[in-house]
Amino acid sequence: MAASSRRPLACAALGLGALLAAGSVAAEPRIARLTPPSERFQSGAATPVIARFLPGQRFDLQATVVPDAGHEIRSVAWLVDGRPATGGVAETVTAGLKAVLGDGTATPPGTRVASLRAYSLTRAGVHELTVVARQDDGREARAVGNFAIQAPIGQGARARNVILLLGDGMGLAHRTAARIVAGGYRQGKPQSPLAMDSFPSVALVRTASLTSIVTDSAPGMSNYVTGNKAANFEEGVFPDDTQDDFDNPRVEYLSEFLHRTRGTALGLVTTADVFDATPAANAVHTASRRAGTGIVDQYLDDRRLTGLTVLLGGGRKWFLPAGQPGSQRTAETDYALPPALARAWGAAEGARDPARNLLADFEAAGFRYVSTATELAAAPDDRPLLGLFAYGNMNVALDKIEGRRHRSDVVAEFGLADQPMLDEMARRALAVLERAPHGFYLMIEGASIDKQAHAMDSDRWLYDVLEFDRAVAVAREFASRHPDTLVLVTADHETGGASIIGASRLPTAELRERAAAGGGAKRLRDGVVGVYDDAGFPSYRVDADGYPASPDPDHKLLIGYGANGDRYEDWLASPRPLRDGQQPTAPPSPFPVYPEGYPPSPLARDTTGGFLVTGQVEGAGAVHTGTDVPLSALGRGARRFHGVIDNTDVFFEIAGAVLAGARTRED
Numbered sequence: 001m002a003a004s005s006r007r008p009l010a011c012a013a014l015g016l017g018a019l020l021a022a023g024s025v026a027a028e029p030r031i032a033r034l035t036p037p038s039e040r041f042q043s044g045a046a047t048p049v050i051a052r053f054l055p056g057q058r059f060d061l062q063a064t065v066v067p068d069a070g071h072e073i074r075s076v077a078w079l080v081d082g083r084p085a086t087g088g089v090a091e092t093v094t095a096g097l098k099a100v101l102g103d104g105t106a107t108p109p110g111t112r113v114a115s116l117r118a119y120s121l122t123r124a125g126v127h128e129l130t131v132v133a134r135q136d137d138g139r140e141a142r143a144v145g146n147f148a149i150q151a152p153i154g155q156g157a158r159a160r161n162v163i164l165l166l167g168d169g170m171g172l173a174h175r176t177a178a179r180i181v182a183g184g185y186r187q188g189k190p191q192s193p194l195a196m197d198s199f200p201s202v203a204l205v206r207t208a209s210l211t212s213i214v215t216d217s218a219p220g221m222s223n224y225v226t227g228n229k230a231a232n233f234e235e236g237v238f239p240d241d242t243q244d245d246f247d248n249p250r251v252e253y254l255s256e257f258l259h260r261t262r263g264t265a266l267g268l269v270t271t272a273d274v275f276d277a278t279p280a281a282n283a284v285h286t287a288s289r290r291a292g293t294g295i296v297d298q299y300l301d302d303r304r305l306t307g308l309t310v311l312l313g314g315g316r317k318w319f320l321p322a323g324q325p326g327s328q329r330t331a332e333t334d335y336a337l338p339p340a341l342a343r344a345w346g347a348a349e350g351a352r353d354p355a356r357n358l359l360a361d362f363e364a365a366g367f368r369y370v371s372t373a374t375e376l377a378a379a380p381d382d383r384p385l386l387g388l389f390a391y392g393n394m395n396v397a398l399d400k401i402e403g404r405r406h407r408s409d410v411v412a413e414f415g416l417a418d419q420p421m422l423d424e425m426a427r428r429a430l431a432v433l434e435r436a437p438h439g440f441y442l443m444i445e446g447a448s449i450d451k452q453a454h455a456m457d458s459d460r461w462l463y464d465v466l467e468f469d470r471a472v473a474v475a476r477e478f479a480s481r482h483p484d485t486l487v488l489v490t491a492d493h494e495t496g497g498a499s500i501i502g503a504s505r506l507p508t509a510e511l512r513e514r515a516a517a518g519g520g521a522k523r524l525r526d527g528v529v530g531v532y533d534d535a536g537f538p539s540y541r542v543d544a545d546g547y548p549a550s551p552d553p554d555h556k557l558l559i560g561y562g563a564n565g566d567r568y569e570d571w572l573a574s575p576r577p578l579r580d581g582q583q584p585t586a587p588p589s590p591f592p593v594y595p596e597g598y599p600p601s602p603l604a605r606d607t608t609g610g611f612l613v614t615g616q617v618e619g620a621g622a623v624h625t626g627t628d629v630p631l632s633a634l635g636r637g638a639r640r641f642h643g644v645i646d647n648t649d650v651f652f653e654i655a656g657a658v659l660a661g662a663r664t665r666e667d
Contacts, residue, residue, distance in 0.1 A: 056121075058257075063133070091341065157636060164442070166278060171625075222235050226251040265308075270445040274315040280295045303365070336349060395419055425444075460573075462559075
């Protein structure tokens with residue numbers, strides 16, 4: 001007897017237990033989850049097709065099968081277009097399952113999670129996926145879904161190199177505000193547009209994740225480089241019903257596909273901790289973006305799959321053996337893969353080894369390790385490069401620049417005064433990757449645009465957009481020398497609902513007097529916030545280093561937020577950033593350490609003026625929004641990017657630019 005994956009409506013209305021007790025119906029085995037995600041499985045509708053893959057791109061098939069009480073599932077078979085699926089490695093898991101399945105029901109005894117690992121198909125088109133599970137009494141559970149194989153469209157000459165610059169959390173308002181600060185306006189015209197403004201092709205990108213209209217950064221990045229929607233907090237995988245954070249069904253990344261088929265190299269550059277969501281969602285497969293030990297171990301262990309050649313950012317704490325000052329390696333955040341998964345993907349099985357000295361292992365693998373801006377500048381171009389410039393996230397641009405100007409002690413107070421700027425990291429990464437014989441894919445992240453927008457620290461995220469744009473200029477210059485390079489500038493999502501309100505009506509000295517005297521909204525909003533003609537054109541003097549001489553010029557730009565928690569506001573730059581559990585604290589101090597004067601939240605900052613701005617969300621921070629984000633493209637294949645597109649579309653257009661009409665190593 002064949003059983004649908006969906007129970008009859010009568011069962012749902014009356015309750016299955018009551019029907020069984022009455023002897024009215026026999027229980028049936030069922031499929032509780034089918035992967036890849038499919039609207040056909042979910043609702044019965046053939047469209048939209050949720051999962052799409054390149055010809056030959058690898059991905060896992062998986063089903064969660066629930067037996068009748070007292071029975072066992074004896075076999076699971078996979079059919080594609082009615083024919084047995086060939087290739088891949090079969091695997092079945094019956095232990096370590098979640099208490100509640102993805103369909104919201106409790107996990108019964110005997111539930112099996114069956115997988116066909118590293119499957120691929122080359123025939124373009126929409127394909128029907130069927131899973132048939134047979135119980136020990138002969139009953140069957142059958143479910144049907146679909147997925148598409150989307151061949152890249154040929155268009156012009158091929159791109160050899162791809163540079164994807166991602167301003168984390170950077171929406172239109174963030175870009176516009178940075179343009180105003182960087183060059184100012186005269187009679188409505190910008191004097192000095194941003195580097196990213198010069199890119200000729202522009203699109204708007206929809207940012208939703210698999211599970212929400214509001215994405216977090218893990219699927220926000222992963223969707224760009226797998227062509228598929230990921231769930232919030234997950235990277236390079238689809239959701240499953242097991243507890244293990246590293247055994248979820250995988251999707252092959254752009255870096256893996258290009259390295260396997262063309263031999264391209266991979267570079268990852270970020271101002272965050274390198275375990276963070278954006279860099280990891282280019283090379284690491286996990287259901288938990290927080291599993292730092294296993295994430296950084298996978299960078300090295302699976303470099304033969306990704307071609308990892310450059311890794312620059314913060315995060316030294318994950319590379320030091322447990323017990324060494326500054327280390328945060330733990331067995332709980334480490335990984336060990338099921339043998340069948342590792343065998344199918346050619347991945348390292350891993351081990352829960354918090355005592356591992358990952359720094360030493362990177363060096364033994366031939367990487368040059370650097371820990372300061374000075375060492376980075378002197379690093380050779382002919383070796384793979386690892387740079388870790390902080391124990392957690394790197395300090396933000398405003399504090400690094402003010403430290404270089406000897407006007408702030410923030411960076412020095414964390415014991416890491418010699419940190420590079422993002423453009424310096426980008427330049428060195430490109431010098432190394434330029435030597436890659438088969439081209440490269442490089443991701444460069446301006447991470448703290450997002451982190452400081454969460455903190456509603458407008459001056460700090462503004463400086464981080466400026467720092468990011470200087471890295472964009474580096475990529476643009478590289479593309480001018482290498483015209484076979486595609487350069488993309490975009491964001492994973494928008495953060496904070498940032499809005500350009502206008503400008504202060506007051507010179508800074510008077511604004512400071514009002515902030516010191518208190519008085520709340522009557523003194524710091526009324527008569528201060530200039531809108532329409534009262535906003536005028538804020539003017540910031542820019543120093544030779546490319547950053548404003550002061551974040552607080554007279555009549556400065558004012559920013560508001562539409563997705564914010566409560567905060568106090570006085571419109572002036574805070575001398576110190578908020579406390580951050582990922583801040584770059586140096587041992588031997590206990591980790592993390594916050595020097596005096598670092599406020600714990602926006603409700604503990606700028607309180608003297610008494611101007612409380614209440615928010616729309618719970619808590620004191622701002623949150624991500626579901627707003628579309630801009631994408632700008634330059635170079636080989638840039639004309640592919642236009643209109644309103646999905647974040648998963650970007651993957652297929654990149655692939656089209658790199659692969660269309662090209663032979664691969666596997667042809």
